[in-house]
Each structure stands twice: as structure tokens, then as C-alpha cells.
Amino acid sequence: MAQWESSIGGATFRALNLEPLANTLGCLPPFAEQEAIAGFLDREVGKIDRLAAEQERLIALLKEKRQAVISHAVTKGLNPNAPLKDSGIEWLCQIPAHWEVVRIKHVVVTIEQGWSPQCDATPADGPEQWGVLKVGCVNGDRFNASENKALPDDLEPLPELSLRAGDLLISRANTRELVGSAALVEQDHDHLLLCDKLYRLRLQTSVASPEFLTLFLRSSMVRGQIEIAASGASSSMLNIGQSVILEMALPLPPLGEQGEIATWILKCREQIEALINDAQSAITLLQERRAALISAAVTGKIDVRAAAANTTVEMEPA
DNA sequence: CGCGAGCCTGACGGAATGAA
DNA sequence: TTCATTCCGTCAGGCTCGCG
Numbered sequence: 073m074a075q076w077e078s079s080i081g082g083a084t085f086r087a088l089n090l091e092p093l094a095n096t097l098g099c100l101p102p103f104a105e106q107e108a109i110a111g112f113l114d115r116e117v118g119k120i121d122r123l124a125a126e127q128e129r130l131i132a133l134l135k136e137k138r139q140a141v142i143s144h145a146v147t148k149g150l151n152p153n154a155p156l157k158d159s160g161i162e163w164l165c166q167i168p169a170h171w172e173v174v175r176i177k178h179v180v181v182t183i184e185q186g187w188s189p190q191c192d193a194t195p196a197d198g199p200e201q202w203g204v205l206k207v208g209c210v211n212g213d214r215f216n217a218s219e220n221k222a223l224p225d226d227l228e229p230l231p232e233l234s235l236r237a238g239d240l241l242i243s244r245a246n247t248r249e250l251v252g253s254a255a256l257v258e259q260d261h262d263h264l265l266l267c268d269k270l271y272r273l274r275l276q277t278s279v280a281s282p283e284f285l286t287l288f289l290r291s292s293m294v295r296g297q298i299e300i301a302a303s304g305a306s307s308s309m310l311n312i313g314q315s316v317i318l319e320m321a322l323p324l325p326p327l328g329e330q331g332e333i334a335t336w337i338l339k340c341r342e343q344i345e346a347l348i349n350d351a352q353s354a355i356t357l358l359q360e361r362r363a364a365l366i367s368a369a370v371t372g373k374i375d376v377r378a379a380a381a382n383t384t385v386e387m388e389p390a
Numbered sequence: 391c392g393c394g395a396g397c398c399t400g401a402c403g404g405a406a407t408g409a410a
Numbered sequence: 411t412t413c414a415t416t417c418c419g420t421c422a423g424g425c426t427c428g429c430g
Contacts, residue, residue, distance in 0.1 A: 188402095189401095207400090245420090247398070268400090269400085309399075311420090314417075
């Protein structure tokens with residue numbers, strides 16, 4: 073490969089011309105050994121690919137688990153022995169008997185949208201420069217303050233749109249999978265402004281915890297409701313109105329229990345994310361091992377006849 | 391390279407609502 | 411009624427990726 077690097081042309085699409093390929097110098101072992109190397113690589117690379125596929129499956133299962141943990145905890149609580157009652161809402165099924173069901177509007181003090189002036193394409197440079205959030209800041213598992221665009225110097229910022237700790241942000245327009253994504257702002261961002269495509273909810277914190285509501289909005293039940301309610305002619309930009317959020321049923325434990333549930337979910341999430349990271353590292357290592365193995369086998373650094381007799385293969389250090 | 395497809399979203403316009 | 415603001419919907423374009 074290293075021999076070809078200087079011969080590869082193209083900027084956006086990298087292509088190798090035939091001539092350098094034809095002129096490539098290679099070492100050619102006897103035919104029987106070529107066959108042995110090919111057979112060896114088939115076996116060993118196959119093993120590595122199977123291990124990597126298992127890790128990929130593990131990651132998919134962990135992501136499902138992460139979702140299931142949220143969905144279960146925000147609708148059933150942490151005590152498996154708590155008596156249940158019918159919630160009266162079809163998509164919520166049963167909830168603990170001591171919980172209430174309210175409309176989200178009953179715990180919301182304000183809901184507002186922001187402002188989307190024409191901005192620079194680059195994010196604000198440091199916390200002192202004004203920036204306007206992009207809708208993508210609520211995608212994924214947590215609020216991402218780096219998803220913003222710098223406000224041009226000739227535009228006057230609107231300080232009342234800057235973010236405060238506890239603000240709950242929800243995207244009002246995006247693809248079906250992303251619309252309604254919710255994230256909690258954990259600290260003040262004095263110079264970051266709310267954009268037109270985001271709803272900001274401020275709650276009666278004596279009744280409802282923003283952490284709990286954020287997690288509830290991420291549950292599979294709410295995702296299902298949002299995806300049903302999303303409207304619009306363009307499938308790449310579906311919308312949800314304020315009423316979709318405000319009229320949604322919310323199963324509400326006592327405030328203290330909301331906090332316990334949120335803390336527990338966040339702890340589980342950390343553990344699951346650590347496992348996902350481990351699996352991803354394992355895949356990276358397997359890919360490196362795969363490339364090294366192929367390289368070592370075709371350059372004669374592994375004696376494949378000896379390797380065939382052993383299950384473990386020793387490679388010379390690179 | 392050039393092109394098309396898919397995905398995402400900024401920007402803008404129109405409808406609805408509220409204030410004067 | 412008029413004007414301003416808020417809310418909602420979508421067009422068009424940027425970006426990435428894959429293909430011939």
C-alpha cells in the first residue's frame with residue numbers, strides 16, 4: 073500500500089491508476105506456500121471478523137438496553153413491588169398507584185421559540201462570542217453546546233434568549249427519527265441563543281424535575297407518540313407543534329422520587345456507555361490486528377506452516 | 391471527477407394570533 | 411382595522427457518501 077500512496081490521484085475521489093499497480097514490486101513465494109498463506113488468512117481473518125461482528129451485536133443490544141432502562145423507569149419507577157394502577161392513557165399502560173398523570177402543560181411555566189438570524193457557518197469562538205444554537209444540539213444523548221453558529225458582529229444579540237441551567241430544549245422540526253429530540257441544559261450559557269427550531273420549556277420545579285421530564289421525552293413511548301404526531305409534506309423536515317408537547321400525558325411521581333429515578337437512569341447510562349466504549353475499543357483493536365495479520369502473512373513474517381499447528385500466532389514486532 | 395441520492399437544516403414566507 | 415409578533419411549514423441548498 074505504501075508504494076501506491078504517491079500514485080493515488082483525485083481530491084474528493086481517490087483513485088489508483090493501472091500503471092503503478094502493474095509496476096508494483098511484490099515478493100512471490102512458491103505456489104504451495106501462497107495457497108497455505110491464503111488458507112491461513114481465510115481462517116484467521118474469519119475468526120477476527122466473527123469476533124468483531126459479535127461486538128457489533130453487543131453494542132446494538134446495549135443501545136436497546138439503554139432505551140429500555142429509561143422507558144421502564146419513567147413509567148414504572150424503581151420499586152418492582154409497588155402496586156400499579158391503570159394510567160388511563162393507552163400508550164402508557166399501567167403506572168405505580170401513587171403516581172399522577174398530568175398533561176405536560178400543567179407543569180410548564182413557559183414555552184418559547186427562539187430566533188434564527190443569518191449566521192456565520194462557524195461556531196462561536198470561545199464563551200465570550202455570541203452564538204445561535206443549531207437544532208442538532210439536542211440530538212444524541214445530551215445537550216451539545218458546540219452545535220452553534222457565531223452571531224455576526226453587526227447583529228444585536230437578544231439576551232433574553234440566552235440559555236439558563238435547567239432549560240429543557242426540544243427540536244420542533246427535523247426528520248421523523250430526530251424531531252422532538254430533547255436535552256437538558258445543565259449550566260448557564262450566557263452567550264448562546266435559542267434558535268427558531270427549538271422549543272424551550274421552563275418548568276414548575278416544585279412539581280416536576282426537568283431531568284425527569286427530559287428522560288420521559290426520550291422514552292420509547294413518547295418517541296412513538298411524537299413520530300405519529302409529526303406532520304409536514306417534506307419527509308426530511310417534519311414538524312411538531314407546541315400542543316403536541318403541551319397536551320402530552322406525563323406520569324408524575326412525587327418530586328423526590330423523580331430525582332431518584334433520574335439519578336438512577338443516569339448511573340445506568342454511564343455504566344452502559346462504558347460497556348459500549350469497551351466494545352468499540354475491542355472492535356478497533358480487532359481491525360488493527362486484522363490488518364497487521366494480513367500484512368505479516370503476505371510478507372513472510374509469520375511461518376504459516378508452524379502457525380497451522382498452533383492456535384496462537386506469534387508475530388514479529390512491527 | 392462528476393453526478394445522484396440521502397440526510398440534515400438554515401432561511402424564509404404565510405397563517406394565526408395578539409396588541410394598539 | 412392595521413400592524414407586529416408568534417407559530418408553523420417547507421423550499422432549497424450544504425454536506426457526505428457511493429458509484430461509474
